[in-house]
Amino acid sequence: MSLTIKSHFASPTYLSFITKPSRFTGYNAKIRPNSIYHFNPLRLTYYQPKKMQAPVQYSPAPVTKCSLIEPDGGALVDLVVPEGERGAKTIEAESLPKVRLTKIDVEWVHVISEGWANPLKGFMREDEYLQSLHFNSLRLKDGSIVNMSLPIVLAIDDETKERIGSSSHVGLVGPDGDLIAILRSIEIYKHNKEERIARTWGTTAPGLPYVEEVITPAGNWLIGGDLEVLKPIKYNDGLDHYRLSPKQLRKEFDRRNADAVFAFQLRNPVHNGHALLMNDTRRRLLEMGFKNPILLLHPLGGFTKADDVPLDVRMEQHSKVLEDGVLDPETTIVAIFPSPMHYAGPTEVQWHAKARINAGANFYIVGRDPAGMGHPTEKRDLYDPDHGKKVLSMAPGLEKLNILPFRVAAYDIVAKKMAFFDPSRAKDFLFISGTKMRTYARTGENPPDGFMCPGGWEVLVKYYESLQAEEATQQPAPVSS
Numbered sequence: 001m002s003l004t005i006k007s008h009f010a011s012p013t014y015l016s017f018i019t020k021p022s023r024f025t026g027y028n029a030k031i032r033p034n035s036i037y038h039f040n041p042l043r044l045t046y047y048q049p050k051k052m053q054a055p056v057q058y059s060p061a062p063v064t065k066c067s068l069i070e071p072d073g074g075a076l077v078d079l080v081v082p083e084g085e086r087g088a089k090t091i092e093a094e095s096l097p098k099v100r101l102t103k104i105d106v107e108w109v110h111v112i113s114e115g116w117a118n119p120l121k122g123f124m125r126e127d128e129y130l131q132s133l134h135f136n137s138l139r140l141k142d143g144s145i146v147n148m149s150l151p152i153v154l155a156i157d158d159e160t161k162e163r164i165g166s167s168s169h170v171g172l173v174g175p176d177g178d179l180i181a182i183l184r185s186i187e188i189y190k191h192n193k194e195e196r197i198a199r200t201w202g203t204t205a206p207g208l209p210y211v212e213e214v215i216t217p218a219g220n221w222l223i224g225g226d227l228e229v230l231k232p233i234k235y236n237d238g239l240d241h242y243r244l245s246p247k248q249l250r251k252e253f254d255r256r257n258a259d260a261v262f263a264f265q266l267r268n269p270v271h272n273g274h275a276l277l278m279n280d281t282r283r284r285l286l287e288m289g290f291k292n293p294i295l296l297l298h299p300l301g302g303f304t305k306a307d308d309v310p311l312d313v314r315m316e317q318h319s320k321v322l323e324d325g326v327l328d329p330e331t332t333i334v335a336i337f338p339s340p341m342h343y344a345g346p347t348e349v350q351w352h353a354k355a356r357i358n359a360g361a362n363f364y365i366v367g368r369d370p371a372g373m374g375h376p377t378e379k380r381d382l383y384d385p386d387h388g389k390k391v392l393s394m395a396p397g398l399e400k401l402n403i404l405p406f407r408v409a410a411y412d413i414v415a416k417k418m419a420f421f422d423p424s425r426a427k428d429f430l431f432i433s434g435t436k437m438r439t440y441a442r443t444g445e446n447p448p449d450g451f452m453c454p455g456g457w458e459v460l461v462k463y464y465e466s467l468q469a470e471e472a473t474q475q476p477a478p479v480s481s
Contacts, residue, residue, distance in 0.1 A: 069360060073119025076114075077112075077121055078115065079114075080113055080229045081228055093230065094171065094179065096167065096169050098170065098171050098173045099156055099170050099223065100160075100174075102175060103303075104340050105172075106233065107302040109233060110338045111338055113227060115245070115358055117148070117355070122225050123152060123153055124152055124222075125225070126222075126224065129151050132152075135396070136148065136395065149351045149395070151200070154183075154222065154224070156219045157220065168184070168185060169182055181227050181228055181230055182227075183227060184226045184227075185225050186225035187224045187225065188221050188223050189224070191218065193218070193220075197215060201342075202383075206376060206377065207376025208376055210344075214340075239311065239315055242335055243335070243338060244333075258292055260293040260362060262281055262293060262365060264296065264297055267299060267308055267314075268309065268434055269437075270297075270326070272451060273409040275327055276409050281295075281365060282295060282331065293331070294332070294333060295327070295332045296335065296361050297332055298337045299337065300336075300337050300341055300352075305343065309438075311336070313459060316459050318334055323455060343371060345370070345388060346371075346383060346390075347371075348370075349391065353392055354397065354398060363404055364402070365404045366389045368388075369383060408421040409421060410429040411429065411430040411450070416450050418451065432447065432451060
């Protein structure tokens with residue numbers, strides 16, 4: 001997948017807003033009637049809550065707390081059992097029929113328990129599953145709609161279903177046999193895998209990473225219910241301090257007096273084109289009147305496909321980017337988003353955006369082919385590269401989130417640095433794909449100067465050197481004649 005970066009910020013001279021009425025202050029906005037998405041390179045979608053219905057001139061206001069965007073469905077859920085109740089709950093869990101979780105199931109328990117999927121309080125029951133699968137959203141009891149584009153479900157096999165019998169509750173056991181949670185008031189229903197795959201990915205072609213890892217080997221039943229997690233999910237991999245919950249992130253945004261939070265998700269190393277985009281976004285937000293916009297650099301930390309750079313390597317590389325001054329540590333928060341990756345394109349990018357609402361981000365940066373991948377059996381992209389950002393601008397339940405599409409950035413061979421693409425001198429720009437970047441690192445060849453900070457590039461080179469050394473030791477010795 002190409003690392004081409006796209007944005008559609010206009011120059012300040014021509015920038016206008018197509019907005020809904022606002023409580024945000026510190027700038028003057030021209031308000032136009034809301035409409036469905038129309039592709040316009042000068043368009044910046046900027047959401048403002050509904051209580052103001054006419055154009056109003058605003059004067060600068062005091063710094064606003066990060067809660068300028070509310071979690072979906074109200075207060076954040078916290079499904080971790082209080083410490084004083086854990087002993088009794090653990091004893092109860094031990095007495096219940098057990099459901100064994102996979103590593104990825106545990107990642108979903110983590111996601112649900114901290115409120116990333118707010119207001120979801122457990123693995124989906126059938127009515128929630130069907131709404132998510134067919135409508136990409138959930139209707140709450142008050143009639144409001146929240147986005148929920150990915151089914152968050154737990155599969156069980158026939159043997160486990162029989163073992164559960166008529167029990168209303170089950171204990172959830174981790175891959176190592178440790179009790180993780182109680183799932184209460186359960187509902188068991190059929191797991192139609194073909195329908196789930198077709199609706200989520202838009203194809204049932206073989207070779208979809210999440211399908212092969214999770215769905216194909218899963219059981220033919222789904223079990224939903226309310227979660228009570230016995231203790232916070234920890235991975236003990238040296239990275240837990242990066243795994244800030246939505247509640248912790250909101251507190252940190254408040255501590256830093258953020259008046260805007262813009263989230264950037266990635267599952268690749270950060271190169272200078274990414275940094276150019278993030279720094280330019282902050283500059284634009286300052287021009288809009290915000291005083292202290294904070295970047296949430298938020299790499300995905302759950303399941304990824306085998307050829308993606310591992311999380312620990314990515315986090316070390318991101319750290320070097322801050323150490324080398326490519327991004328400002330004072331205005332950047334680096335944290336891990338614990339969700340598994342589906343590679344489901346426009347369907348999945350809605351989930352990524354929705355989760356950042358719950359974390360307190362009111363701006364979300366989206367680029368070319370978000371959450372996409374190459375077609376598993378054909379030489380083409382699985383999804384139209386522009387559909388992700390278009391879908392985000394129209395998705396039900398995401399109206400309050402401000403979508404920031406990318407500009408195009410590439411390597412300027414004249415200036416010898418990453419720069420925004422200038423069509424008038426297209427021959428001066430080099431587009432370096434993710435595949436090309438990994439090839440450079442794997443072969444020990446350096447990319448052009450200015451593509452990535454030296455410290456970050458060294459991390460990648462060392463990773464691929466260690467990978468090649470490991471592969472060499474696993475090769476069978478030649479048979480002597």
